[in-house]
Amino acid sequence: MTGFELYLKRNSKKFDAFLATFFIDGAHPDMQRYLYGPLAAYSNNAGKRHRPLICLLACEAVGGDPDIARNAAASVEHFHTAALIHDDIEDSSLTRRGEPCMHIAEGEGLAINAGDLALSLVTGAVVDDPGLDDSTKLKVLHELVEMTTRTIEGQALDIGWARDGRFDLTVEDYLTMANHKTAFYSGAVPLAIGAIIGGGRDQQIAALRAFGMAAGLAFQIQDDVLNLVGTREATKKDFRSDITEGKRTLVAVHALHHATERDRLLAILSAHETDIAVLAEAVGIMTEAGSIEFANRYACDLVISAKSELETELERGRARDLLLSMADFFIKRAS
Numbered sequence: 001m002t003g004f005e006l007y008l009k010r011n012s013k014k015f016d017a018f019l020a021t022f023f024i025d026g027a028h029p030d031m032q033r034y035l036y037g038p039l040a041a042y043s044n045n046a047g048k049r050h051r052p053l054i055c056l057l058a059c060e061a062v063g064g065d066p067d068i069a070r071n072a073a074a075s076v077e078h079f080h081t082a083a084l085i086h087d088d089i090e091d092s093s094l095t096r097r098g099e100p101c102m103h104i105a106e107g108e109g110l111a112i113n114a115g116d117l118a119l120s121l122v123t124g125a126v127v128d129d130p131g132l133d134d135s136t137k138l139k140v141l142h143e144l145v146e147m148t149t150r151t152i153e154g155q156a157l158d159i160g161w162a163r164d165g166r167f168d169l170t171v172e173d174y175l176t177m178a179n180h181k182t183a184f185y186s187g188a189v190p191l192a193i194g195a196i197i198g199g200g201r202d203q204q205i206a207a208l209r210a211f212g213m214a215a216g217l218a219f220q221i222q223d224d225v226l227n228l229v230g231t232r233e234a235t236k237k238d239f240r241s242d243i244t245e246g247k248r249t250l251v252a253v254h255a256l257h258h259a260t261e262r263d264r265l266l267a268i269l270s271a272h273e274t275d276i277a278v279l280a281e282a283v284g285i286m287t288e289a290g291s292i293e294f295a296n297r298y299a300c301d302l303v304i305s306a307k308s309e310l311e312t313e314l315e316r317g318r319a320r321d322l323l324l325s326m327a328d329f330f331i332k333r334a335s
Contacts, residue, residue, distance in 0.1 A: 002332065004325035007057075012049040019043060019074055022121055038106050039114040043081045045097050050219075052077045054326065055190040058208050061319035064198020071129040072140050072197055075122045076190045079144070082118035083151060083185070085111055090159055091245055095237045122148070132197065139196050147189040154181025161248055167256055167266055174253045178220050179213065187216025191323075207313035211323070214306035218299040218330045224249040225295050228283050240279040244272055250298065251291045259289035303327040 001009075023040035025032045052073035056066035087093075088101040089108060095101060103111035126132070126140050157177040161169065191212035195205040226233050227242045228251060242249055246269040259265050268282045286292055307327050314320040 002325045002329045004322050004329045007322050007325075008048045008050060008053060011053055011056075015049050015052055015073075015077075016044060018070060019077060022074065022078070022125065034106075034110055035114055035117060038102060038110065039081070039117060042085065042096075042102050042114070043077070043118075045099050046077070046081065047097065049077065050326075051080055051186060051190045054187070054212070054323065055194040057319045057322055058191040058194030058200075059198035060194075061208070061314050061317070061323060062195045062198040062200030062204050063315075064194075064200070066194075066198075068131045069194050069197045071125045071131070072193050073190065075125040075140075075144060076147075076185060076193070078118045078121040078125065079148065079151075079185055082115045082122070083155075085115035085118065087155070090155070091162075093238070093241070093245070098236050098238075119148075136197060140193050143189050143193050143196070147184045150180045150184040151182075154178065157181070158248065162246065165270065167248070167269065169248055169253050170257075171250065171253055174248060174250050175217070177248070178250070179217055182220040183213045183216030185216075186219055187212030187214070204313050207309045208323075211306045211310045211327075214302045215327060215330060218302040218327075221250050221295050221299040221302075222330060224251055225292060225299075228286065229292060240283065243269060243279050243282050244274055246270060246272065250295045251286050254294050255286040255289040255291035258291065259285050261285050261288075299330065303330050 020040060023036045023043070025036060052070075055073035055076060056069055059069040060066045084096060085102050088096055089103045089111060093101050094104055099105075101111070102114060106114070122144055123141060126137055126144065129137065132140070154177050157173075158181055160166070161177075188209045189212070191208040192205055195208045200208070224242060224247075227238075227249075228240060230239075233239050242252075252265075252269060255265055256262055265282055265285045268278055273279060273282075283292075304327070307324055310320065310323060314323075
């Protein structure tokens with residue numbers, strides 16, 4: 001287990017408790033039943049909390065007090081929650097991390113509404129933060145607006161390609177979509193916000209932002225790989241759901257350009273297939289095309305190259321070492 005994994009394990013529950021303070025009861029008892037309760041439950045099934053926790057690390061890495069960045073870190077996680085709720089609806093997904101999606105459990109209307117509340121908390125957590133001066137708040141809010149816009153742009157590509165049955169995509173098309181949809185909010189902006197709040201120099205903020213873009217993209221690529229071949233994921237209901245949903249992942253895009261059985265793979269990706277044997281067949285075609293190996297290697301190269309500038313701009317210390325360990329963690333998961 002890497003140092004970064006230990007850091008997540010030791011701090012995620014503590015941050016869970018802090019996030020729970022945002023899901024307060026409303027002015028009417030049923031607001032808890034129809035809004036705050038479902039949103040709290042969905043947020044609580046959120047994985048390792050790497051986004052807010054790397055925000056705190058970035059603040060510490062430039063010499064700041066990470067406690068001052070807690071609200072801003074929470075804002076990124078609220079955005080993540082909102083994005084997942086809305087993404088599940090847009091993709092007609094059934095489960096999320098082994099549990100029914102909110103629109104399945106609560107209905108589409110209440111799910112959209114809960115996602116909207118999570119979006120309001122993105123800015124509210126910063127605006128209402130007593131620990132930040134107005135100048136810093138404006139800088140952080142600007143980052144959050146940019147993050148939201150870029151993510152929505154990436155989602156538009158993803159949804160539009162699916163709606164129009166588009167598989168005539170290049171690797172560069174995929175990278176544009178994934179950078180916008182994932183890398184900004186999963187890496188670049190959490191790190192930049194933490195560095196801004198910590199009083200980092202412009203060069204440090206830029207280095208952390210670039211590192212976060214690379215790491216965020218690598219994180220998405222390795223998640224896509226694990227959905228196809230991960231041993232732990234094989235026990236989950238949504239294992240290989242990317243094939244069922246016909247997702248334009250780096251593996252799929254590469255395979256459609258290199259597979260000898262391209263037509264068969266395209267037919268499977270277009271058919272919303274759920275048969276286990278057929279899903280395995282698709283993975284076999286991708287593997288034979290070298291696409292899984294290509295995606296693993298691409299993710300590894302991303303994080304290796306991103307580490308060097310971070311080592312140059314940040315002083316050696318616990319936070320920097322943990323961020324570098326994050327890169328190693330992504331490589332480990334992608335390999």
